[in-house]
Amino acid sequence: MSTPIERLRSAGWELPPLPTPKGMYVPARRHGDLLHLSAHGPFGPDGGFTHRGVVGEELSLAEGRAAAAACALSLLASAAGALGDLSAISGTLRMAGYVNAAPGFEDHAKVLDGASEVLDAAFGPQARPARTVMGVASLPFDLPIVAEATFVIGADDD
Numbered sequence: 001m002s003t004p005i006e007r008l009r010s011a012g013w014e015l016p017p018l019p020t021p022k023g024m025y026v027p028a029r030r031h032g033d034l035l036h037l038s039a040h041g042p043f044g045p046d047g048g049f050t051h052r053g054v055v056g057e058e059l060s061l062a063e064g065r066a067a068a069a070a071c072a073l074s075l076l077a078s079a080a081g082a083l084g085d086l087s088a089i090s091g092t093l094r095m096a097g098y099v100n101a102a103p104g105f106e107d108h109a110k111v112l113d114g115a116s117e118v119l120d121a122a123f124g125p126q127a128r129p130a131r132t133v134m135g136v137a138s139l140p141f142d143l144p145i146v147a148e149a150t151f152v153i154g155a156d157d158d
Contacts, residue, residue, distance in 0.1 A: 004086035004122040008076070011121040013069070015077040016043045022140065028082035033153045034093065037078055039146040041139075042070030052142045055111055056102035059144050064107075065114030068097060071147040072118035079151055091127025092119050093150040100144050101135035108133045115147050 008014070019040060021027055028037050044050040055064035080086050097112035099105075112133040120128065129149065139146055 004076075004089065005080075008073075008118070008122050011118075013073055013118060013121065014045065015073055015080060016045050016070070017047045018077050018081045019043045019047075019074050027078040030082060030153070035079055035082060035089070035151040035153055037075050037149045037151070039096075039098070039148040040071050040074040040078065041141065041143045041146050042067040043074040043077075044070060049141060049143060051144050053144055054100050054102050055144045056105035056107075061107055061110060064099065064111040064144055067144045068111050068114030068147065069118050071097070071145055072115035072149075075115075075147060075149050076118070076122060083153065086122065088153050089123065089151045090154060091123050091152050092129035093152050094131070095119070095129040095147060095149045096132040097145055097147045098134060098136050098139060100137075100139040100142070105135060108135050111145060112147070119149075 025038050028035055042050040050070045051063060051067035053059045076086060099108045099111050101108060
């Protein structure tokens, strides 16, 4: 059986370096069998942001989805840093995405699907989270999206 990292690599994705907090918070906090992750932006392999701008204005839907995928990879990098290995995760309990969207933009869920595709590659579609996505007027650093998640550690009781 392959590991989440091997499955991500076979899908063409690599984890970025661990993101550094941009404020007074921790990127990940464990409580029992849950790992809560703060909102992460779209970090790339160089440690910088992969995308900036407003989805539906400067960025297309496809670029928004790519930014969401980068957010998910950043979340997984922090999870791996906190746990030592993504294999300890049985799935994602919850994910929320905040899309920096142009007025009238309606495809927020399609943007966050970019992050869901990464999580599906890592853990399988049976481990999909409950999800919330919303449009916002702005985000720090002119990011197009940030995403947060709660991962289940160990056996999933569902």
